[in-house]
Amino acid sequence: MTQDPDDDQHWLDLMAGRAAPEADARTRREAAWLRAAMLSYRAAAPPGAPADADERVGRLLTKAREAGVLVSATNDAANDPALPRRPITWWRPALAACVAICGIVLVFQPAKDGLDDGSTLRGAPVQRIQAQDAAQRRQQLLQDLRAAGFDAKPFERLGRLGIDISLPVPLPAEQGAALKRLGLVPPAGPSLQIEFVVTPEPTRP
Amino acid sequence: MQLSARSFTQACRDGGRQIETWLRVVDREHGARFYREAAAALRSWQAAEDVVQDAMVKVWQRCATFRDAGDPIAWIHQIVRHTLLDALRQRTVQAPREEPLHDGDGQLTQQAEAAVRGLSVHGVATPERALAEHQVETVFRRCFEEFAAAHPEHATVLRWVVEDGLDNAAIEALLERSPGATREFISQCRKKARPFFAAWYALVSPGGSAA
Numbered sequence: 001m002t003q004d005p006d007d008d009q010h011w012l013d014l015m016a017g018r019a020a021p022e023a024d025a026r027t028r029r030e031a032a033w034l035r036a037a038m039l040s041y042r043a044a045a046p047p048g049a050p051a052d053a054d055e056r057v058g059r060l061l062t063k064a065r066e067a068g069v070l071v072s073a074t075n076d077a078a079n080d081p082a083l084p085r086r087p088i089t090w091w092r093p094a095l096a097a098c099v100a101i102c103g104i105v106l107v108f109q110p111a112k113d114g115l116d117d118g119s120t121l122r123g124a125p126v127q128r129i130q131a132q133d134a135a136q137r138r139q140q141l142l143q144d145l146r147a148a149g150f151d152a153k154p155f156e157r158l159g160r161l162g163i164d165i166s167l168p169v170p171l172p173a174e175q176g177a178a179l180k181r182l183g184l185v186p187p188a189g190p191s192l193q194i195e196f197v198v199t200p201e202p203t204r205p
Numbered sequence: 206m207q208l209s210a211r212s213f214t215q216a217c218r219d220g221g222r223q224i225e226t227w228l229r230v231v232d233r234e235h236g237a238r239f240y241r242e243a244a245a246a247l248r249s250w251q252a253a254e255d256v257v258q259d260a261m262v263k264v265w266q267r268c269a270t271f272r273d274a275g276d277p278i279a280w281i282h283q284i285v286r287h288t289l290l291d292a293l294r295q296r297t298v299q300a301p302r303e304e305p306l307h308d309g310d311g312q313l314t315q316q317a318e319a320a321v322r323g324l325s326v327h328g329v330a331t332p333e334r335a336l337a338e339h340q341v342e343t344v345f346r347r348c349f350e351e352f353a354a355a356h357p358e359h360a361t362v363l364r365w366v367v368e369d370g371l372d373n374a375a376i377e378a379l380l381e382r383s384p385g386a387t388r389e390f391i392s393q394c395r396k397k398a399r400p401f402f403a404a405w406y407a408l409v410s411p412g413g414s415a416a
Contacts, residue, residue, distance in 0.1 A: 008392040016370040029324040037345045038367040045244040057232055060258045069265040164270045191269040
């Protein structure tokens, strides 16, 4: 019954309630009955209910803090507008300047290691890599990132290939170093997006 | 607070209190739907809470990848569903179920195929009329439960296909698979489901007690 991949596609369309005029009669009957039954006898949640909203949200916020998505309650007190703010210490602007300078140096330095195929890299949060074969370059980098333990997912948007990388905040030093080894600039935020820009092959004389 | 794409992007950029506000408002306004959907698939409210909350954390870890043109709630819902499928897949790995034992030689599949061949959508035995029979409902629910226990990921995606009209692109995004792998997954959904529904197909086809 599933000999033909088109037949399975027709079955899916019919199950979803879409028209499939080319589907054969048997597939129509099978989908009509199964769909009608699944809609008539929807699976209900088990007896009970979600936990109390306050307790539930409390656990959610704790998880978010543990994951670094929210700063901890004690740190957050420093950002509370109701509390008196501490004067900005001298090292903060200095640190910001250092980070900016490091970023500029990394962005404009010649390609090395992971970017040895003539790729170029520009600044975060979207970092662009130029490559003659974007698909191959993406696949290679994807494998390298996953081998280094990163949660990296490929995407294609408006015809452009890319990779989304989810990162913990703050970024552990070893992960930052791994990104640098692959020719990427470690971002400050929880994700990094890489887009591959196709460069034309050099014309032969 | 308005749950708009703009305020989501702003919260993602600013972090801190704005993310906390988003977490609270999404839980209040959409949490019930997310928890119910996860509990129906996982058969446990506690497991559902873990999955939905893990998804909420992922949302803010990945928020920079959200596109302004999209609907943030639809995007969040997709991450909830993706996390739920991961949890179901994990369960299958930890406690694999076997196919129906008595279908080792494919007899049950053949019976199901024969019953499907005999199904009718015309005449007196319309699906709506025959499905009203209590016995049919009981048998269907048992079949679906067994299918969902053995293949939770396939059963859950199939349920979303029927209830929400998911197309290939939406399934691809949920599974994070290529178009080819998604087509294979769809074929597998149909193939894996059939032996589990053999008893129900036999019941509703002509000659069955409900037809």
